[in-house]
Each structure stands twice: as structure tokens, then as C-alpha cells.
Amino acid sequence: MRLHSSSASSWLPAILAIIALLTAAGCVKEPEAQHLLTVPSPVAKSETESRLLFGILYPMAHPFYEMITQLTEQSAEPLGIDLFVKAPDEVNLEQQIRMMEQMIKQRVDGIAVSPVDGDALAPVIDKAIDAGIPVICFETDSPGSKRLSYIGADHFKGGELVGEVLDQLLKGRGMVLVESGFPTMTAQKQRLEGMLQYIESHTDIQVLDIRYNGGSEDQALADMEIMIDGHPHFDAFVSLDLWSASSSILVWKAKGLNRDVVAFGMQSDIKEAIHNGQITSVVSQNEQQWGEEIIAGLLAAAHQKPIMERIDTGTRVMTRSTVDSFPDIARTPSQTSR
Template structure:
């Protein structure tokens, strides 16, 4: 089978996967929206003011759909309205535009997973100075005035991934690394942790590192190119959700039996570890992020003080 035909076949699988997992969210002007932003009720069923929280993702992905479901379940217990928005693919300008819209609507709190921690400082600070508390999750913007960060230590996550591949390969071998947006702080921290551990504690060679910029199509094409360029690689390391799900498609299409270490636990990726496409999953307990977002935005709305870092810890999952 030619490389061109193989790529076409894999892209076809990718398109089907994308349709399945993003079809539940409507698209408007390139921004995926679960709730219309101009429909903000002012009164709760109890008769008091109803809180409205906004959640902004880097892009549409089934991991974030899982976070949304968890957040909506937690919000329902307190009669809180949740507005969820995300660009189709990672896009700084769209994240800024969404933040500006939520500030204009005077929502009661915003949780954002920033695609660029430095570029979003001004709009995060604008929200906070307007009296809207802001929580970052998954990836932080520590130089901003955000109130707290929810997630795991991303540098430590990279170290745990390094320890995992060290165990799998016995300290020797050749690895490929896939990541997402090069300016996303959490991803650069994961990559640095992985590289530092591998360099200091193993004889493993990092053959190549690629960034997919949050695009599943890019992730598939880049992975296929890396495999073509380095056919004798020992393991693939995925540092973001897009890379993890896209690697499953490539493993299925090519029938690969190499080690494949994924980042992030979703039902799809979990099923893939059972089916043999994924060897290990390193999770930051993403399934709990939604509840943590709602509960901590509630505390901020009630003028409670939060710790700067709300640690969701790291879990290794194996079949």
C-alpha cells in the first residue's frame, strides 16, 4: 500500500472520528457553542440571583466534552448556568474574542484553558479588574491576575511520562514525541519534564518532536511522516489530547504494535488501551476538572479565597 493511499485512509478515519465526537456541539462563526451567550437568566429557581459561569477551551475535543459533562452535572446541583465555548481548532484570536464577549455579558466567573499564557494576560486581567474571577485550568497563565490554577503539575507530568517510557524500554531505545501548541505553557512544561528525565536518567534517544497546533489532521499527517522517517522507533509519546486520539487512528490504520503512551483519559482512549492501540495512559484526572471548576468559581463568587494551585494529581493507567 502506498504512503499516499495510507495517508488518505487515515484521514478518512480521522474525519469520521471528528464527526462523531464534535457533532454534539453546534458551530457558529468558527466557534463551537453549547449555550447561546446572549441568553443569561438573572433569577434562580430559588428566587435569588442565578450565577452564570463561562468555560473556554483551546479547541473542540472529546476530552473537553467530558469536562463539560462533569461541569454541567456539578452546576445543576446549584442551579448555575454554564456557557461553554471553544474554537474549532486552537486559535488565540478566537479565545480573546470569547473572553471579551463574556466580560461584556458580565458573567459571574470564567474558567479558561489558555492557548498562549502570555498573549492572554491582558484580557484575563481585564476580566478580573471588571470584577469577574478567572480560573485557568490544564495550562496556566501565572503572570496574569487569574485567581487560581486547576490541574496537575505539568513539569512533573512530563517526568512521570519519562519514567513510564523508561520502564517500558528498560532505559534504552528511540522515541518519537507528539505535542500540541508550541506556545501553550502546560505543553512546554510537559515536554521539558520529559526531556530532562530522559537525558538525566536513561540512554533513550528522542528522535523527533512535532507540534500539531491543536489540529487532528496535522497530528495524523505529522505522525505518519515521523514513522516514515524513523521506521525503527521504539515508542511514541503523546503530550496532548489531540495527539493521543490521533495516534489511535494511525495505530489502527497501520497495525502497529509499538509502545504508545497517551496523555489524558477519555472513554475512547481507555477503550484503545483495552484494544492494544495504547500501552499506557498518563492522566491528570481530567474527569474531575469540571466539578473542580464549578465548585471553585462558586467559592470565588462568594468572595472566598482559593489556594493559587488546586492540584488534581497524576495517575498512570495500564491495561
């Protein structure tokens, strides 16, 4: 009996020590688990926790932006990121402001916006930033706001490249018709200024007429009819906006014209038009990169990591020999956007 009692007494300290170690281990792990739950990282999230939701806000609804949405979805989906995509039916600053306010109220995890007017949208961008929602601009900028980054091209340099393309096509001389969307929209204004400065400084090219369609393809068609009738001996047509590029394809098909067309900005229907000869060259803003850069920037910002203030996607000339390098994007409705 005494031997049994002595054996039990000798084991008791060991048992108590094991219990103490297990208790201590539990106390160490508990704060670590709490810390992981507070880190906004997809790795730390369980399947039952909410996915990141990024807002994408365009200046207006247009097939060009449907293409950008699909490219953005291709980058977002593998990372388990949802998109909340909004756009006014037509270019409308007030609607864009209301849509951004809606995203702020919904507490999205980040916003990427192409501002109708960077100065006017700055207070709303600042409101989102102050609410802890990262904001980046793409295509057009709001440099006076607290936005974290701008993704896109230098539009003045893009306009200069349009002038250079005209110089090469027309061998330094000829007559040109120009169509744009809005005279006050910063990006389109800068493109026009860049083009005019180049051709005035380096060529003898004459600009016969410049018209603005106000974001209407019907008006763009009417403008082209008037300009072509008024200047039948023109040598080239330049489109500096989304609407007149698509309209020019219809006009060139209907009239069987063989004059050069230079457009700014790659779109789904332009790729086919280049192959068919309705459009000669397109100055692309490397739009195929926007989606990846948007998701990478917002994801880093959502994780409170530093991002570059300026991501210049540059511009390049697309012709029949190079246009197939641009991805094929079908005009289909967004599947993961909500």
C-alpha cells in the same frame, strides 16, 4: 356605666402596647430582609431570581473538552448553576480574547478559562477581575494575571512521569518517536522538557524525531506516517497533545502495530484504545476532578469567600489494569450549557 368606662380605660394601655410591639417587630425585620437580598447566596434567592451563570472558556473545540463540560455540568446542575461554554473552532488567541470579552459584557458570575497564551490573555483576565467577575484558570495558567486560582497539574512533572513510564516499558533503552501540538504552547513545551530531562538523566533512550502538528489531526497522521517510514525500528511513540493521541489509534489499527504508545491526557476514546491494545499507558492529569474544582472555586469566589491560589490535581499513570477507574463519558452535546 362608670364600671364599663373604667374597664375600657384599663384595657387601652395594653392594646397600645401590643400595637407598639408589632410595629417595632416590623421595623427590625425590614433591614434583615434587605440584607438577605443583597447576599449572593443560593439559599437567599427566590425561585424568580436569576441563577448563577458561570462562563467556561476552552482553548479550542475538541471532544476532550466536551468531556470536561459534561463533568462540570454534573457538579453545576445540582447547585442550580448554569454554564455558558465557549471555545474557538481551533487554537486561536484572538478568538479566545473576543469570547472572554463577550462573557465580561454579559456579566457572568464567574469565568473559568484554559488560556491559549497565559501572558497574552492576562490583560483580559485582569479586566474581568476589575469588573468584579471572579476568574480562575484550569489546565494552563496565567500566573502574571490577577486570576484567583489555578486548577491543574504541573506539566513539567507530568513530562517527567512520561519519561519514567518510557523507562519502565523499554527497560532504560530504546528508540522513541514524539509528536506534540505547538512548540510555543507553555503546557506542551513543559511536558516535552520534563520528558527529555528525565530520559537524558536516567536512561539510554534515544529520541529519533520530534514533530509538531499545529493542532491538526490530519497533520498528526501525516507526521506519524513520515516518522514510522523513516524509522521503522522504533520502539515506542509518545503523544504529548490531544490530536496525535487520537490519530495514533487510527495508525495502530491500520498498520497492526504492536509498539508501545504513551499518551498525555485522558480522553473518551483512549479508554477503549487502552483495552484494545492500541495505547499502552496514559499519563492522566486527573481531569475527572476539574469540573468539581471549577464549580467549587467559582461558587466560593462568587460568594466572596477565599479560595486556594493553587489546586494541584497531580498526575497518574493509567494502564489496562487501572483505566476503568476513570469515569465513562459519552460523546454527546452539552445539555445545560448555553
